[in-house]
Amino acid sequence: MKPDQLLYPAPAGLYCPSGDFYVDPMRPVARALITHGHSDHARAGHGAVLATRETLDIMAIRHGPDFCGTAQPVEFGETIDLSGTRVSFHPAGHVLGSAQIAIAADGTRFCVSGDYKRSPDPTCAPYEPVACDVFITEATFGLPVFHHPDPKGEIGKLLTSLKQFPERSHLIGAYSLGKAQRVIRLLRDCGYDRPVYIHGSLSKLCDYYVSRGIDLGDLRPATLEKGDRTDFAGAVVVGPPSAFGERWARRFPEPLVAFASGWMMVRQRAKQGGVELPLVISDHCDWPELTETIRDLAPAEVWVTHGREEALVRWCELAGIPARPLHLVGYEDEGD
Amino acid sequence: MKAFAALLDRLVLTPSRNGKLKLLADYFRDTPDPDRGYGLAAIAGTLDLKSVKPALLRDLVLERMDEVLFRYSYDYVGDLAETIALVWDQERKERIDDDRQPRLSAVVTRMNALGRTEVRGAVRDLLDRLDPSARFAFIKLATGALRIGVSARLAKQALADFSGRDITEIETLWHGLEPPYEALFAWLEGRAERPVLATPAIFHSVMLANPVGEGDLDGLDPADFAAEWKWDGIRVQLSAAGSTRRLYSRSGDDISAAFPDIVEAMTFQGVIDGELLVGGTARSNSATRTFSDLQQRLNRKTVNARMLEDYPAFVRAYDILFDAEADVRPENFVTRRSRLAELVEAAPHDRFDLSPLVPFSSWGELERLRADPPDPVIEGVMIKRLDSAYQAGRLKGPWFKWKRDPYNVDAVLMYAQRGHGKRSSYYSDFTFGVWAQGPEDGPEGDMLVPVGKAYFGFTDAELEVLDRFVRNNTVERFGPVRAVRAEPEFGFVVEVAFEGINRSTRHKSGVAMRFPRIARLREDKLPRDADRLETLMALVEAKEAG
Numbered sequence: 095m096k097p098d099q100l101l102y103p104a105p106a107g108l109y110c111p112s113g114d115f116y117v118d119p120m121r122p123v124a125r126a127l128i129t130h131g132h133s134d135h136a137r138a139g140h141g142a143v144l145a146t147r148e149t150l151d152i153m154a155i156r157h158g159p160d161f162c163g164t165a166q167p168v169e170f171g172e173t174i175d176l177s178g179t180r181v182s183f184h185p186a187g188h189v190l191g192s193a194q195i196a197i198a199a200d201g202t203r204f205c206v207s208g209d210y211k212r213s214p215d216p217t218c219a220p221y222e223p224v225a226c227d228v229f230i231t232e233a234t235f236g237l238p239v240f241h242h243p244d245p246k247g248e249i250g251k252l253l254t255s256l257k258q259f260p261e262r263s264h265l266i267g268a269y270s271l272g273k274a275q276r277v278i279r280l281l282r283d284c285g286y287d288r289p290v291y292i293h294g295s296l297s298k299l300c301d302y303y304v305s306r307g308i309d310l311g312d313l314r315p316a317t318l319e320k321g322d323r324t325d326f327a328g329a330v331v332v333g334p335p336s337a338f339g340e341r342w343a344r345r346f347p348e349p350l351v352a353f354a355s356g357w358m359m360v361r362q363r364a365k366q367g368g369v370e371l372p373l374v375i376s377d378h379c380d381w382p383e384l385t386e387t388i389r390d391l392a393p394a395e396v397w398v399t400h401g402r403e404e405a406l407v408r409w410c411e412l413a414g415i416p417a418r419p420l421h422l423v424g425y426e427d428e429g430d
Numbered sequence: 431m432k433a434f435a436a437l438l439d440r441l442v443l444t445p446s447r448n449g450k451l452k453l454l455a456d457y458f459r460d461t462p463d464p465d466r467g468y469g470l471a472a473i474a475g476t477l478d479l480k481s482v483k484p485a486l487l488r489d490l491v492l493e494r495m496d497e498v499l500f501r502y503s504y505d506y507v508g509d510l511a512e513t514i515a516l517v518w519d520q521e522r523k524e525r526i527d528d529d530r531q532p533r534l535s536a537v538v539t540r541m542n543a544l545g546r547t548e549v550r551g552a553v554r555d556l557l558d559r560l561d562p563s564a565r566f567a568f569i570k571l572a573t574g575a576l577r578i579g580v581s582a583r584l585a586k587q588a589l590a591d592f593s594g595r596d597i598t599e600i601e602t603l604w605h606g607l608e609p610p611y612e613a614l615f616a617w618l619e620g621r622a623e624r625p626v627l628a629t630p631a632i633f634h635s636v637m638l639a640n641p642v643g644e645g646d647l648d649g650l651d652p653a654d655f656a657a658e659w660k661w662d663g664i665r666v667q668l669s670a671a672g673s674t675r676r677l678y679s680r681s682g683d684d685i686s687a688a689f690p691d692i693v694e695a696m697t698f699q700g701v702i703d704g705e706l707l708v709g710g711t712a713r714s715n716s717a718t719r720t721f722s723d724l725q726q727r728l729n730r731k732t733v734n735a736r737m738l739e740d741y742p743a744f745v746r747a748y749d750i751l752f753d754a755e756a757d758v759r760p761e762n763f764v765t766r767r768s769r770l771a772e773l774v775e776a777a778p779h780d781r782f783d784l785s786p787l788v789p790f791s792s793w794g795e796l797e798r799l800r801a802d803p804p805d806p807v808i809e810g811v812m813i814k815r816l817d818s819a820y821q822a823g824r825l826k827g828p829w830f831k832w833k834r835d836p837y838n839v840d841a842v843l844m845y846a847q848r849g850h851g852k853r854s855s856y857y858s859d860f861t862f863g864v865w866a867q868g869p870e871d872g873p874e875g876d877m878l879v880p881v882g883k884a885y886f887g888f889t890d891a892e893l894e895v896l897d898r899f900v901r902n903n904t905v906e907r908f909g910p911v912r913a914v915r916a917e918p919e920f921g922f923v924v925e926v927a928f929e930g931i932n933r934s935t936r937h938k939s940g941v942a943m944r945f946p947r948i949a950r951l952r953e954d955k956l957p958r959d960a961d962r963l964e965t966l967m968a969l970v971e972a973k974e975a976g
Contacts, residue, residue, distance in 0.1 A: 239516035343855040405502045
């Protein structure tokens with residue numbers, strides 16, 4: 095059986111005809127397998143959803159309890175038979191609950207990696223390599239320019255800045271699922287034990303992380319009780335980056351905007367965004383991790399999706415590995 | 431190299447002056463000699479480093495990576511130095527320990543000791559041994575393209591902040607010292623005596639004037655003061671000792687290389703203060719030309735014969751600090767001026783003249799003169815106490831500047847962009863326009879053309895009003911920029927004040943304002959009442975006609 099008879103890109107997303115399901119579909123479908131909870135992968139309105147317990151919980155938090163017809167949780171490593179097609183979920187190391195999905199039938203095995211990373215992250219299960227014939231990889235940071243540094247070093251920059259500018263509130267832009275919690279956890283691991291103030295849109299997901307045993311320390315809402323501006327001098331405030339351009343941000347004295355993202359590797363990106371303190375902390379693979387993973391797995395074929403597809407395809411060509419871009423639309427990398 | 435690279439990374443993204451000062455002062459305090467001295471030199475533009483051509487860097491990177499992958503990377507990043515800094519490691523993952531990286535001083539010493547054939551290998555080796563951030567700093571230094579928005583003056587202010595010394599003291603010493611400035615740091619930290627300067631013709635901090643504020647002249651006797659025209663050029667200091675001649679900007683930057691015509695004519699001995707202008711001296715009976723002509727000669731490293739001929743420079747002398755070797759700064763204005771007159775008389779007539787005094791008997795008379803000066807290149811008057819010594823800095827009392835009132839137009843808000851730092855949640859950078867005849871005839875054919883950009887002049891309360899207007903009336907977004915409603919019957923009119931106006935080929939409207947700011951919000955006016963481009967062109971023409 096040719097690989098693209100088992101799985102192929104259809105208008106709604108990656109489709110498996112033998113099991114009659116989609117992976118991370120862009121629009122409502124009868125049966126969906128979801129890799130992780132970021133909104134561009136986990137949309138509401140599907141009939142049946144198969145995902146990890148955490149991903150299902152996160153979808154319920156974000157879309158409400160009726161986000162799909164039926165939800166079926168799956169354990170990492172457990173094999174489920176869908177009309178003769180065997181599927182199993184494996185840790186992707188991206189955010190809490192994130193999984194790669196292995197799909198096998200008639201002697202061909204796919205691994206749909208979703209979004210993944212290989213560097214350590216205390217807020218989720220670590221990536222596990224999944225042997226496969228066809229590896230579908232993301233390429234969010236699929237250019238040789240991306241080399242994510244040690245995240246603790248980045249947090250070190252933030253701690254230095256807090257010492258240098260104790261009168262300024264440090265606003266850290268971090269997406270609400272995964273990045274925010276990871277940044278807070280990293281702060282704690284680096285010995286920062288003062289309260290961390292969070293934007294309202296983060297509170298449910300932070301609570302959820304805490305309920306799953308990830309200690310985030312003293313979190314307080316970044317709200318203002320009757321206008322004392324000095325309250326937040328020298329404070330660490332975490333919120334979605336979009337909030338910092340809004341009036342909400344005016345309550346903070348001399349805000350210093352930091353942004354935790356893999357994109358911060360490129361100075362111009364930081365400059366355009368008005369970011370004063372770029373923190374290169376990413377929940378995706380950087381270029382060495384992408385190429386290392388492909389080398390480790392040694393699949394017969396690589397399919398490249400969302401991100402810088404052409405560069406990674408070029409690298410595979412040079413390495414003698416058949417590769418093609420998938421050109422799936424609709425993934426916007428909410429998570430970085 | 432690590433500390434310097436980290437400093438650059440922060441400086442580039444820190445918009446506020448105080449923030450930059452803090453970062454610089456901390457760097458000077460925490461970094462050992464001689465690295466901090468080289469860092470200071472790099473920022474102040476005094477670092478001498480063997481230069482590396484971008485073509486060599488490109489060659490080196492292509493030795494180690496696929497050309498197609500490099501092109502994808504360069505297209506994405508857009509800056510060669512940054513691209514190379516980021517792609518250099520390829521797939522290597524091992525991290526370079528901070529203390530194993532070469533120090534800035536080691537990099538400078540090594541580069542400057544290289545023979546021509548050794549450069550390639552040494553640059554490759556350094557790029558290997560630095561981390562991405564330090565690599566970027568190194569490439570920027572070696573290609574001479576360090577742009578970080580920090581002036582030499584700001585670096586000196588940071589030295590003052592970090593040491594508690596006065597900046598004028600530092601500026602006085604500055605041009606007699608060389609990187610890595612160990613003697614300077616030793617003195618700043620109180621570990622050594624003030625360095626003794628061996629070099630003649632050093633820069634001395636200049637005396638500055640305060641603007642005339644409301645009521646400042648009340649009770650002052652006009653008979654105690656002299657007045658001079660304030661010319662619209664740049665303030666300079668000329669220093670000649672023995673065979674050494676130097677031309678300095680007001681902040682102490684050595685601009686001699688760009689003005690060989692002036693330097694050649696410095697036949698005197700001593701230090702004088704004056705205005706650098708383009709055109710001819712009064713005693714050669716030619717006109718003083720405008721600031722935009724002078725601009726053709728500014729910010730150049732060298733100058734060609736054509737420029738020298740088309741834009742001849744001269745100096746209109748204001749004051750004298752040293753008469754040959756004698757420090758005459760403690761003498762009074764009148765005595766200094768007679769010395770200056772003598773010196774200028776002997777200097778080449780086509781390059782030097784004496785700033786004329788403006789006789790007046792009352793403040794009212796001076797005000798009339800100020801408002802209607804005899805030359806378009808005059809931007810106001812200077813008022814100096816006859817008994818004043820020449821004192822560095824901006825003291826209140828001895829010298830005043832009384833500028834012509836700025837120009838004003840009513841313009842319509844067209845675009846807005848968010849500010850930085852404290853203002854990052856405000857739309858605080860505004861592009862404004864005036865009406866001009868569009869392609870169609872009649873009043874319906876009128877359209878707004880942008881004529882300038884302003885990001886200050888308003889109060890915090892006014893900023894709230896502007897910000898609210900922008901947020902509620904956005905019609906389009908282009909990345910960080912918002913276009914706002916601007917129609918004849920609906921929009922926001924602001925009164926824009928500016929210091930001067932010139933023709934410009936770079937702006938679509940054909941005019942460029944100097945120093946525009948938002949003077950007042952004109953919520954009482956409708957956009958159709960705003961000024962027209964013709965009004966601005968008339969100001970330009972009036973100025974040119976003189």
